[in-house]
Structures are given as structure tokens and as C-alpha cells.
Amino acid sequence: MSFKSAVITFPGSNCDRDALCYLKDLTKGEVHNIWHEETSLPKVDLVILPGGFSFGDYLRSGAMASKSKIIDEVVKHANDNRYLLGICNGFQILTEIGLLEGALIRNKKLKFLGKNCFIKKKFKNNFNLSIKDSQILQIPVAHNEGNFYCDTETLNLLKNNEQIAFEYCKGEFSNFEENINGSIEAIAGITNKKKNVLGMMPHPERAYSDFHQSQDGRLIIESLIS
């Protein structure tokens, strides 16, 4: 069975093309691009909510996109136990929908951050199966609001349920910070309780091709397919 997937495009999404290429190149299966005003979603294994500035990030990052027509279908897809991945703005949208806990607030230095970062796996799930426990991945980030925040109670739940998928870490060499945006416990990505929905700030779709600086982003799709 070939792996089927879809990418949702909102007005202001700007990583939708990147996500489509990422899926086409790595899954070799059917890939759909769905406009936010659609009211049906094809039956696919994975849906990606891509990065960008959906609706200009007006009101709050992800807030307006979370009220789009297609979102009902996206929630159904997740409730069906199929995979849903929100990258960057997609992560923000997932917290606004309420499929993921917590919120993404402004980076600690109150500035946009576009650079390479390093992450490692925290708790095992189907999105990071192919990644070794000690493995450090190099993947770019590009966000203004990537500072993950939640209250202590929620944090304990995330830990107890092993919902933390990725955390920022120090790279191999001297010039990289450990927790680039000030996230609580350096959290870079979390899942829902059932672990079929993942939100992450780093952009794996910018780190998979031979010409990219790193190919570590492949591991997420490889984990899902394996």
C-alpha cells in the first residue's frame, strides 16, 4: 500500500510548496494539496499543516486558520487515528484548534529567529521511531512565536504521558545555544495523548534533499512509513 498524504494551504501559508515537495520526494505516494475552503478531505495517511503566516498571523498566530472550513475535516482525520503533523505555523494552528496542549508565545529575545537548530528525541512515538535516542538532528527554524509555554500541571501531564517528542539541544560545536527560543524545558515538539498528532517548530521539509545543509528531516517521514 502506498503512503498517501495531503497538505492544507491557507491564505498566507508559505511552506506549503516545500511540504508538498517533501512528501512527494520521500513518500513516493499520492500527495494532495487542499485549499482551506474545501469541506472534504481525501482519505490519507498523513495531513500536514504547513508553516507560514496564515491569515497574516493577525489576531494571534494560527488563530484565524483554526476557524477555517477545512478544520472540521482535519479534526475528524485526527480522531480517526491517522497522522497529523503541524510544522511551525501548523503547530501554532494545532494549539489554537486545541488538538495539542500549550501555546507558542514570542521568542525570548522578542525577535524572529531564522537559523539552524539542533534537536533530539525525548519520548518515542511513531514520528521519531527511526531516530536513535542520542542522535542530534540539525534542522532549521524560522519563527517569531516558537517559545512553547504551558502551566506546570500541563507540563507534568505532557511528561507523564510521554508527549514531548523533541527538545532543543546543543550542537556538536561551540557556537550553538541550547534553548534557542526560551521554550519551557526546551520543548521543540509535542504530540497529543494518542501520539498521532505532532506539532513541531523546526522545519524538517527544509532539511531532506541532498543539497540541503542537513538531511535529518527525512527521518520523520521514514519513521512514519516504516
Next chain:
Amino acid sequence: MNEELILQHGLTLDEFQVIRKYLNRDLSIEELGIFSAMWNEHCCYKTSKKWLKKLPTDNEIVIQGPGENAGVIDLQDNDGIAFKIESHNHPSYIEPFNGSATGVGGILRDIFTMGARPIATLDSIRFGLIETEKTKYLLNGVVHGIGHYGNCIGIPNIGGECEFESTYDFNNLVNAMAVGHVQKDKIFYSKPKSIGGLIVYIGSKTGKDGIHGASMASDVFSEEDEDEKRPSVQVGDPFMEKLLMEGCLELMSSGLIESMQDMGAAGITSSSVEMASKGNVGVYINLDKVPLRQPLSAYEILLSESQERMLAVIDKKNNHKVREILQKWQIDYEVIGEITDTKRVMFESNNKKVVDLPVEIIVDDAPEYDREFYIPRKRKNKDFDFSKIKLEDMIINLLTNLNYLDKSWVFDQYDSTVMGDTIREPGQSSGIVKIHGTQKVIGASTDCNPLYIRINPYEGMKYTVAESYRNLIACNINPLAITNNLNFASPLDPNIMGELVLSIHGLKTAAVKFNTPIVSGNVSLYNQTNEIPIKPTPVIGMVGSNMDLNKINTNKFSEIGNKILILGKQLTKNCSPYLLQDQKIAFNICEFNDLEVIDLDFEKKIANCVLELSDLKFIMSCNDISRGGIFSALLKMQYKDMGFRVKVHDPIDLFCEYSAGYVIEIRSKDFEEVTSFLTKKGAEYLEIGEIIKEGIEINSKKFDYFDIMNKYRNDFEKIIS
């Protein structure tokens, strides 16, 4: 019409008389506004045209030279590259965030108006001394604005430059460059095709922002002006621009549009006049149909510079389809007029003709001046005293000067990897992106050496072009064409005019030699406040390509133990302007010796060696040598905690500037082959050392690697905050 009103509109009384005589009647206030917008330097190049005409603008790969929204060059197959640089200097001083943001917005519209999808931006920004709070505010605002706009619309920022120098204290410079990819058979031009075509307005509603922006951009400032002029700065909305870009590109690829023109400087006036002039036709526009944000007079609508607006011409039969596509993207759209055969520009408001002018008088009869200019006096040569200069001090002087420090603080605020095709990010000698879906790459860099150009405008400009050329060569990118942004002080001063004239000559000489024609550009004059003129700053944006992305060089060290070679010719220490200035040996501009004449044939010879060695995969990494000499080039090459051990005759040699200068890293096992290749080509080289782990060693003197690197990487942020 009273004189004061005419002067307020930036026209001279002589210019007004020309118009008055031609029309043989009085002008309406709207018409005066049109001349004010169209006859200023920003729109009609009245001071620079005579000299710009001398530039080479064509060769076998030029598809479109200057005169359209952007230049386009041929990249084989059906691929074309559209690019241009444009200034937003004055608005960025008055309101740094919005001024710089709309600078990026404007240049991106220039690119997608041609039917090209923008694939990269670069920014050349210059500020005064960081010691003042004002400079910190400007730097923060400008970088934030550039980032805000580019990040949101989702075009990677791949490079540029950021310099600090006292003459920019009250006139910071913000030059934004954009590069786009277009299919050669789908390039759009501003020339309308048929009489009777509908003129449609696409994009944001019109408001009061930016009224008289273009004439403001051609004014000399005084400090008190700032607050008064703030309403003239446009406010940008990158989300709207993203929708506009996608909507327009969809319209163009669906073949629903005949021609397109963005409403930039001087808004609807400039875009409609351009259309009429290009097509040798007339335009009729009903201003009552223009979508408005607030009630505006006809005069205000004509001169508003509200952002994110386009003017297009469509065939009547496509009206419905166009509306459908734009509705999907939630973009305002209105038919506001039509193309006529009158060769006149006619605007109507409230059933009254408010403007009725022949296109000819606005465009063809625009003034062109031959301003007086002086040639700088010959400089006397003298020897400077270097006896007290110590190596440690020279290093400290670089590490305490913002111009030499790592600028990640700036670049990290830009998204440089969106679109997934970025190969070299900012901070390398040139930014590089892949043409989507191909193996071809485009490299681009921006450069200017204002100090060189003030010392000797002609030679200095040749050095500037050569430096941009080297930036590309170092990455194994073939330089192809140039866009320029000529930033100068007031041309009414014959000394400044001399700098303008001579640097254009220098640009011409170098562009002809390198076969890199100038395909687009922009002029920004009157950059002076309180009688302090900026240093002449004609910025070059150079674009090049390589058909095979696997052949690109890195600028970063690749392996411990590899050898470091130097190519090129060192300038003598008495004639290395940045060495003298930054090592605090010469202080006043009149103290400097004249520049050594740069041999452009030698530049080409060495460049060809670097390209050939790169193709043969002998070059493990390469960087060009510019300000700060070999030492600065080596600092920029450090990577993954790799440093260098070097030996030179005199440590000052490490800080001198170069012509045709490159640092190259090669494997020891290739040493014989590489050096015999260079000898055969008659290219001298200097073997100066090797790459070591976590160390910096100069003539056996050891320096603390992490101390130097921490300063180099982190002190920029410390100094500016």
C-alpha cells in the same frame, strides 16, 4: 498659479514655465501634482540620465534591460532571471520599520509584475555610528522591517551587507534587491497590447499613506523635517502582498492579463503614465471607481502611495474570469478605465475632467540636466608610519569594529531557508539558491566600497564591481549581470556630481571588461542632512549562475590539515584604505594616498583560475579577500571549531587589501597539481599555512581561539544593544 505652490511641488519655476508654455493654459492642481511626481529625480532621472545612458546594458543573455520593472537575463532552456535593486533610504530614516518593510514589498512587486516568482532577496543597509541611540533605533527598526515583510511573504533572504560609518548618521541607506525566476515565454511587460483594453485596479484599497513619497525621496533633509514627513511613509502589509503575488501569478499563468504595472512610487499616476508611454497609447481612468480606504480627493488618489496595488490591462471578455481568481485570493478588484488611442492621460472625478495631458509632455519632455561637475584633485603620495603597529592591536581593532564582526544578529532575523531551495545563506561571500526543479543555481551579492570611491570615484568603482565579481567567483558562480543603486548626496554640488559621473564611468569600464551588463537600477540623490553629504555609495548587485549545483564552493573551512593558499595581488600598505582607516593610521579623507590602478584583466585571469580549479574539485573552500585583508577572510571561513596556522613575511600583510584576492583551501595531496596549474597559468600564489583544530596561530604566536571567536560571533549583539 502661485510660485510657492509650484516650489512646494518640487518643480523649479523654469520647469513650470516649460509645461505652461507647452499647454498654453493653466494647470489644475491635480496636473501640478502629476508633474511633481513624474519630474522628480526618483521617477525621471533628470540628473543622472545623461550619464546612465553610457552604461552597457545589453549582451547575448540580456532579455530585458533597464526601462521595465526589472531586468531579465537568459539562463538557458526556458529559464529567465528577473532582478533589480531599489532604495528606500528616506522613508527608512523617518520610520525605519515601515520604511524598510515597504522597500522590500516594492522590489518584490517589481519582480512579480514581470511574471516572475521571487526566489531570493538581499539587502544592502548602511547606518551611522552605533554610539548614538538613534542609530540603534534605526538598525533595529530597519532589520525588523525587512525581516517582517520578507519572512511573512516567504521569500528567502540570502545576503547583503551592513556597514556603519559616520556620514550615514542622518541618512541611513536601505537598498533592497530581489531575484525572481520566470519562464522566458511568459514574461510580462508594462506595454498594453490593444486599444479598448480594460484598465483594472488590483489589490489594497487606496489611503492617504505615502502622498508625495516620490518627491520626498528627492529632497534634502533637515533634522526638523522628520516629524512633518512621517505621514508620507507608506505602511506595508506583507500578508496582502502574498495574496496579491499569488493572485497575479495565477492570472498571468492563466493568460488572462495583457500587461501589468505595479503602483509604486507616485502610485496610480506613475503606473498609468508608464503604461501609456510604453504602448504609445492613451489612458482614461475614472477616479471615482478606485477602491478607497477613506474619503480622498482626486489629487490625493492620484498621488497616494498605498502599498500592495497593481494596475493591469485585460481583454473585456476576461473580466469575469479575472474576478473569480481574485475573489479566491480575497483581493479587491475594480475596472477603473480603459486604454484609448488619444495618446493623452485623462483622469475623471465627479464627472469632471481633472487631468488631460499629452503623454509626451510628461514623459518625453521631462527635464534632463547636464549639471556641472568637478574632477577630484590628484592626491600626493606619502609614506605612513607603521612602526608602532602591533599584531595584537590590529586584531583588537578589527574585533571592536562592527564592520568586521559576524552579522548573524541581522541575518538570524531573516528567514533564509523558506522555499526549500537555499544553498548558501547570508554570511557567505554570495547567497545561492537553486532554480526549483533543476540543477541550476543562481548566486547574488551586493557590494560597495564608499571609502574607495570617495578617494577615487573612477578606480574605486572598478574595485567595487571587482569585489562583487570575486564574491561570486569564490563560490564558483559565473558572474552574468548587474543591477545598481546609485546613492549620492546632492548633485547640485559639483564635487558630488563629479563622484556620480566618474563612478558611472568606472562602472561602465568594469562591466564591459567582465561582460556583466547593467540590466536594471535605481538612483537615490540628495542623501545629505545638515550639509553633511553621505560618502558616495553606488551599490552593485551582481547575479551569476552555475548550471550544476554540485560544483558550488563553500566559503567555510572543510578539513583540518588542509593547506591555505593566497591568490591575487596585495595592495601596498600605504594604499590600503581600509587598513589605514580601521587601524587608525589615517583619519581624514584628505590624508589618504590615491588608489592603485586595478588591473581588471588580472582580475579575470585569477578568476578563471579559481573557476577552473573549482570545476576540477581541487578547491575545498574559498573566500575572497576584501576589507580587513587575509585575516578577516580567514575569520569568516572558520567553521566547526576549525582555525588556522599561518606564516607571513610581515603581519601587516595579513590586513592589507587585495586585487583579485582569494583565500583557497586545498588538500595536501593536491598541492603539487594545484601549484603547477597556477604556475602554468602565470598566476602567482602564496602558501601561507594550514587549517588547525581550535587554534589561531600567526608567525608562531598563539592566540586564544575561543576568545577571538566569541568576540567575533557575539560582540556585534553586545555593541548594538
